[in-house]
């Protein structure tokens with residue numbers, strides 16, 4: 001039987017928490033009654049520095065029922081960091097952790113399927129949205145375009161998967177070796193490797209309250225996703241520099257031809273060529289420096305170079 005922990009980041013969620021906590025509780029109790037998970041499974045609510053009554057709600061939930069645990073962050077650090085805190089705190093306490101948003105837009109009824117897949121040997125089970133009907137056209141369009149761009153830039157991400165997933169203790173342990181400060185969880189989890197699978201579900205509307213992801217936070221997350229997973233934008237700059245430099249050579253020939261034909265004003269050819277050549281060279285130089293910064297950048301992350309999957313030692 002699986003000892004399952006549910007990690008729920010909460011930021012100013014006083015409106016949805018009373019309801020969603022009860023839904024999570026009855027779901028877990030149901031799974032315990034069916035013998036799918038152990039009775040010391042827990043729901044862990046992570047308060048991401050909320051300004052409303054979220055924390056006092058969590059405190060009273062915990063007092064009323066030991067199934068609820070709470071973690072409070074010192075201040076608002078954003079969804080990704082709150083979730084990371086939850087995952088890292090819980091990784092040694094259970095067999096598997098499912099992360100889910102407090103508004104329960106993701107379907108808690110696929111918990112069973114996630115746990116089944118975990119028990120049959122998957123270390124990561126991604127929740128994938130089958131449709132995006134509840135999203136506005138704008139959100140659906142931008143989200144899908146964004147996933148495609150990330151894919152083109154070489155980042156391995158699961159299409160239409162956000163942060164609703166199950167991770168085994170072993171996957172979390174491996175994941176804890178990724179020391180990135182720039183955090184885009186859904187891009188890093190696939191790098192852990194191990195056997196994974198997906199479950200599909202339909203995403204519903206937020207129960208109550210407003211989205212805690214205004215456009216500004218969303219754009220910041222999107223940008224984080226690109227710059228923390230790919231150095232291709234830097235390479236693009238040096239490529240542009242190279243092209244402009246080549247153009248300047250062509251221009252040089254053109255200017256020289258004009259010059260010898262006597263069709264120029266004095267000083268024009270030399271000036272025009274230097275503008276192109278210097279501009280191109282500068283961009284190229286910036287690009288090359290950028291390449292190195294890109295390398296340093298990846299280096300400072302100190303990502304693990306390999307992760308051991310099996311270790312055959314004296315005990316087996």
Ligand code: UDP
Pocket residue numbers: 008009010011012013048076077078079082100101102103105206210211212213
């Ligand atoms: N959240 C958080 N810190 C933040 C913003 C959001 O922990 O700074 C949590 C929030 O409480 C929710 C989850 O992140 O559990 C997703 O937020 P939301 O549902 O508002 O995003 P949306 O579904 O609109 O993208």
Ligand code: MG
Pocket residue numbers: 101103105206211
């Ligand atoms: Mg939501």
